[in-house]
């Protein structure tokens with residue numbers, strides 16, 4: 001039940017309701033729980049509310065970690081086969 | 083960056099599994115890891131992660147499905163709401179999974195078949211709308227959920243207060259996660275080596291919230307997201323700590339969770355509600371693990387409005403192992419009722435009803451989790 005879905009804000013209206021694009025489908029969500037949201041922000045939406053903004057830099061850090069692990073694995077494979 | 087596909091890459095999953103196997107080999111004996119969150123349970127089963135783990139890494143599900151942990155007396159009182167309200171036929175608004183949970187004398191589903199107006203809401207905002215559209219009717223929202231969900235309901239209550247709505251109320255059956263974690267660790271069943279902490283509860287709480295538990299109980303806590311790579315990374319980071327005999331809070335979901343959490347949401351939550359002792363299915367009464375209305379908002383309390391304290395309530399169904407399943411001490415297939423008397427079509431306990439319940443997940447995906 002605690003699942004939240006990532007999407008991108010395409011519009012925020014005058015009563016602080018945001019239109020969020022989830023890969024082609026849009027839904028309206030309240031922007032009341034997160035201060036300072038703007039169009040273009042990637043956010044997590046849960047039960048009709050935006051619960052936070054996603055941090056691209058942090059996401060890249062995690063992806064880099066995966067790359068690093070992949071690299072290590074390939075090195076090991078080379079050692080075994082080489 | 084789409085924040086989805088990037089975290090589902092099969093190549094990276096292979097690398098993480100290799101890493102997990104290597105670290106697990108350094109650990110003597112079993113590493114028993116509890117995933118607290120029901121959404122994690124489902125994601126773990128759906129992605130087949132269980133079958134990829136080495137034999138000494140055991141995942142057990144915890145009490146993190148809000149529907150499952152709703153205690154029988156709360157269920158019974160919620161189910162009694164349609165019969166109250168002096169002929170005003172209250173509209174009961176709820177998240178979907180609650181509808182089929184058996185109470186001791188009926189269920190919301192059965193009430194609906196008998197004519198009650200039970201509506202599934204995707205958001206608590208829907209219920210506010212229904213209250214505005216039906217000023218002659220009462221609208222009651224069933225407030226279940228952890229810190230991810232309860233602030234959204236607090237926001238709706240505040241809105242109802244601003245609008246001075248007289249026909250809207252909430253049944254407060256919320257649960258707070260950290261006190262449950264503490265209760266698990268304090269109990270003798272707490273033979274758990276580490277915790278995979280719920281990503282979206284942590285969005286609200288912040289990663290610092292787990293520090294006292296990691297420290298006091300000497301157990302590593304890793305916060306993880308819900309894509310397959312997030313979960314594998316979380317497990318890998320827990321094993322790293324277990325192999326090195328560390329017990330820290332590590333945030334493996336940095337794109338969504340920061341140290342302080344969503345302060346605005348938590349402040350709002352604690353403006354409308356205040357912590358109170360609460361009864362959990364499986365865990366019993368845990369001090370300050372629930373939320374009740376604060377002074378100034380009590381006019382929205384459905385328990386008071388409908389005199390629900392007076393409802394006669396029952397106990398858990400005979401033979402149901404939910405209480406042990408929720409503490410991670412009984413694996414669903416070991417419940418004597420599993421898949422014979424108790425099935426998703428004909429559930430006995432809440433863990434078989436909710437799509438996030440571990441009995442339902444075991445039923446759907448089987449032992450290997452594929």
Ligand code: SF4
Pocket residue numbers: 401402403404405407414417418419420421424425429430431432433434435441
């Ligand atoms: S299988 Fe059914 S009866 Fe047994 S613990 Fe699960 S929900 Fe309860």
